[in-house]
Amino acid sequence: MRRLLILAAVLSLAAPAARAADDLDALNARLDALDKRVTRLEDANAVERLQRAYGYFVDKAQWTQLTQLFAKDATLEIGGRGVFIGQAHILDYMHGAFGPDGIKEGQIINHMQFQAIADIDPDGVHARQRMRAFVMSNGGWGLPLYENAYVKEDGVWKIQTLHGPFTMYTSWDGWAKSATPNTRPDTFGEPPDLPPTVVYLTYPSYYIVPFHYPNPVTGKPWTPGTQEAGAYASPTQVSLDNPKGSPPKGGAR
Amino acid sequence: MIRRLAFVVAVLALATPALAAPDPAALKARLEALRARVERLKDHDQIENLQAAYGFYFDKALWGEVADLFTGDGAFEYGQMGVYVGKAHIKRALTLFGREGPEFGKLNNHMQLQSIIDVAPDGRTAKARFRGMVQLGRANQPGQWGDGVYENDYVKQDGVWKIARLHFYPDGFTDYDAGWTKSAIPLPGPSAAIPPDRPPTEIYRGFPGVYIPPYHYAHPVTGRPMTIPEPADSVLGRKE
Numbered sequence: 001m002r003r004l005l006i007l008a009a010v011l012s013l014a015a016p017a018a019r020a021a022d023d024l025d026a027l028n029a030r031l032d033a034l035d036k037r038v039t040r041l042e043d044a045n046a047v048e049r050l051q052r053a054y055g056y057f058v059d060k061a062q063w064t065q066l067t068q069l070f071a072k073d074a075t076l077e078i079g080g081r082g083v084f085i086g087q088a089h090i091l092d093y094m095h096g097a098f099g100p101d102g103i104k105e106g107q108i109i110n111h112m113q114f115q116a117i118a119d120i121d122p123d124g125v126h127a128r129q130r131m132r133a134f135v136m137s138n139g140g141w142g143l144p145l146y147e148n149a150y151v152k153e154d155g156v157w158k159i160q161t162l163h164g165p166f167t168m169y170t171s172w173d174g175w176a177k178s179a180t181p182n183t184r185p186d187t188f189g190e191p192p193d194l195p196p197t198v199v200y201l202t203y204p205s206y207y208i209v210p211f212h213y214p215n216p217v218t219g220k221p222w223t224p225g226t227q228e229a230g231a232y233a234s235p236t237q238v239s240l241d242n243p244k245g246s247p248p249k250g251g252a253r
Numbered sequence: 254m255i256r257r258l259a260f261v262v263a264v265l266a267l268a269t270p271a272l273a274a275p276d277p278a279a280l281k282a283r284l285e286a287l288r289a290r291v292e293r294l295k296d297h298d299q300i301e302n303l304q305a306a307y308g309f310y311f312d313k314a315l316w317g318e319v320a321d322l323f324t325g326d327g328a329f330e331y332g333q334m335g336v337y338v339g340k341a342h343i344k345r346a347l348t349l350f351g352r353e354g355p356e357f358g359k360l361n362n363h364m365q366l367q368s369i370i371d372v373a374p375d376g377r378t379a380k381a382r383f384r385g386m387v388q389l390g391r392a393n394q395p396g397q398w399g400d401g402v403y404e405n406d407y408v409k410q411d412g413v414w415k416i417a418r419l420h421f422y423p424d425g426f427t428d429y430d431a432g433w434t435k436s437a438i439p440l441p442g443p444s445a446a447i448p449p450d451r452p453p454t455e456i457y458r459g460f461p462g463v464y465i466p467p468y469h470y471a472h473p474v475t476g477r478p479m480t481i482p483e484p485a486d487s488v489l490g491r492k493e
Contacts, residue, residue, distance in 0.1 A: 024280060031283050038290050045297060046473075052367045053473045056382065056402070060465045062481065069474050102493075103484050106461040108433060110400055110424065112384055113367050136400060138434060158474055172432035 040120050046157045047118045047127045047150050054159070055133065058111035061103045063094035071151050071158040078144065078164045079183035080199070082192025089193060096190035110136040113146075119213055125152040126160075128212035133164065139180075140171040147209050168203035179203050289376070296372040299414045300379050300407050307416065308365035308385075313355045320344035323416045324408055330420040332401075332440040333457070335449025342450065349444055358392030365403070371470055379407040379414070380469040385421055396429035397438065402466045425460030437461055462486050 050069060057066035067090050070076070076084045076093060084093045095101075098109065112134040120127045127150040135142030149161035169180035182202045185192055200207035214221045303322060310318040320340045323329065329343040330336045337346040351359060367384035387399030401423035408417040428436035440459040443449050457464035463486070468479045485493040 024277065027280055028283075031280070031287065034287055035283075038287060038294070041294050042290065045294070049369050050473050052369050053470070055367060055384075056369070056468070059402075060463075060481070065472060065479065065481075068472060103463045103465065105463055105485065105487060107463060108424065108460060112386070136433070140432075140434075156474055156476075172434050 036124070039124060043120045043124065043127065043152070043157065044118045047120070047129055048116045050150065050157050050159065051116065051129060051131050051146070051148065052113045055111045055113035058109060059103075061098055061101060061107070061109065063091060063098065063101050066094065067091040069159050070162070071153060071160050074158070074160050074162070076162045077192075077197060078162070079166050080185070080196050081183050081188045082185045082196050083194035084190075085193040089190075092190050096188065106138075108136060108138055110134075112136075117213060126150070127152075127157070130209075130212060135169075140169070140173075140178075141175070142169040142180075143167040145209050147212055163197070163209075165198065165200065165207055165209050166202045167207075170203075175203060292376055293372050293374075296376055296379060296409070296414065297370050300370050300372070300381055301368050303407065303414050303416065304365045304368065304381065304383055304403070304405065307419075308363050311350075311363045312361055314347075314351050314353055314359075314361060316344050316347035316353045319347060323419075324410065327416055328418045330418075330454060332421065332423045332459070333442050333453045335443040335453055336451040338450040345447055346444075346449070349447060358390075360388055360390035360396070362386075362388040369470055377409050378417070379409075381405050381407065382466075382469060385423075387423070387426070389426070390429075397426050398429055398433070399426040400424045404466050404469055420454070420466075422455075422457065422464065422466040423459055425462075427460070433460060456489060458486065458488060462488060 054066060054069055057063075057069070067087050070087055070090055072087055073085070074087065074090065076090045078093075078097075081093075084090050103109070113131050114134060115132040116129055117131075118127060118129040129146070129148050129150065131146045131148070133142075133144040133146060135144065144164040144166050146162065146164045148159060148163060150157050151160040152158075166182055168175055171178045171180070179202065182200065185195065198207070208224065210224055211222050307319060307322055310322070320343045323340055323343055326339060327343065328336050328338050329346060334346070334349070337343045347353075351361065364386040365383050366386065368381055369383075370379060370381040372379040381403070383403040383405070385399075385401045385403055387401070388396070389399065390396040401421055403419065403421050405416060405420065406418040407414050409415075423440055425433065425440070426438040427433040428438065437460050443452065455464075463484045465481055465483060468481075471478050482493065483491060485491055
């Protein structure tokens with residue numbers, strides 16, 4: 001009986017302590033979950049910021065600084081010039097396309113970065129982002145579209161894959177009168193490490209850069225159909241001279 | 254190195270609560286740290302909205318609304334017009350962009366885009382870079398395109414973010430029909446009618462001149478401060 005009383009007394013003391021410990025564990029678990037959510041928000045800001053900083057570096061021809069935004073083994077693919085691998089080759093690409101570091105009098109290469117859709121992977125160290133670039137340059141207007149991948153290394157977000165297919169390039173005369181064709185590897189001095197991952201033509205043709213995200217409302221992914229790229233999915237050649245895409249002489253290309 | 258160290262500290266901070274015995278004081282500290290991070294995220298959003306509001310008011314020449322976004326001793330600097338200090342003087346200076354209020358046939362768009370916002374760890378001050386595309390027009394007169402970059406300072410007073418210092422660095426303005434390949438409209442200097450409190454803080458000219466508005470932020474990946482020499486300018490006599 002005495003033993004039973006002691007046992008009861010011990011239990012009555014221990015139970016609240018155990019309950020308190022459980023509560024603290026539960027609170028810590030809630031804080032862990034909250035921490036994760038806050039971190040995702042910070043990550044999304046960081047990834048948007050990274051791509052905007054990229055744009056501000058292009059503006060002022062800061063190619064070395066720009067290259068340092070990339071992971072060591074990153075890839076770059078702009079227009080139709082193919083894939084350039086690694087920081088060193090990315091810097092070669094930029095120097096080949098624009099000349100040495102530093103903006104020069106009379107040069108304008110504004111590369112504005114708008115309309116970000118940034119998504120952080122559940123692992124918290126990978127991310128994807130779609131962004132529109134709006135170019136004001138000595139050549140006229142340009143519209144590359146970015147679908148990029150990012151990686152968090154040692155707590156710092158870096159560009160892992162930069163892919164910027166062109167929507168439209170035009171001279172100052174405007175897109176009603178003038179359209180610049182897409183670039184190709186053979187139109188560029190620096191050879192790529194890999195050929196283009198996709199072949200397409202720019203405006204007046206079209207190419208739908210696959211969306212990294214599903215439809216935000218239905219949640220369904222978008223599947224590229226035969227109309228994904230007007231240039232190669234159609235047997236007809238669409239151009240400003242041939243806007244309806246009637247078959248060129250000699251049949252389908 | 255500092256970044257790595259910070260990362261290790263962050264990892265430890267995350268790992269510790271899981272390992273250590275539940276401790277109410279530690280829990281409170283975690284909650285406090287988390288609350289501060291959420292506050293910084295909110296600050297970030299509020300500054301983005303504040304600057305967007307500036308743009309929307311500026312578009313329609315609501316100069317009173319624009320001036321009210323500044324602190325009492327706030328400073329406004331647009332290109333080479335010099336620095337205007339204080340709400341009243343800023344409001345007066347803004348009439349250099351036209352009379353108060355919208356006008357039929359006037360376009361005064363000043364877009365606020367591409368933000369890079371940095372809130373100080375204590376949450377009291379912040380800095381931001383924005384892209385400013387500009388569309389100007391008067392009915393039946395040539396339209397103008399403009400572009401530039403803002404580098405602004407903000408301060409939180411009584412829980413409200415305000416503009417402490419605004420500096421718009423235009424790249425240049427051009428005639429809409431001609432385009433910047435053919436037309437370059439020089440930046441106006443300080444007004445004689447409404448003189449600024451101080452001369453321009455930095456000397457630059459519009460396109461075809463080139464100038465790099467100093468970046469308020471360190472390199473996003475290397476973490477190193479960016480001290481980039483200004484490009485040469487044949488008119489200003491600036492050597493590289």
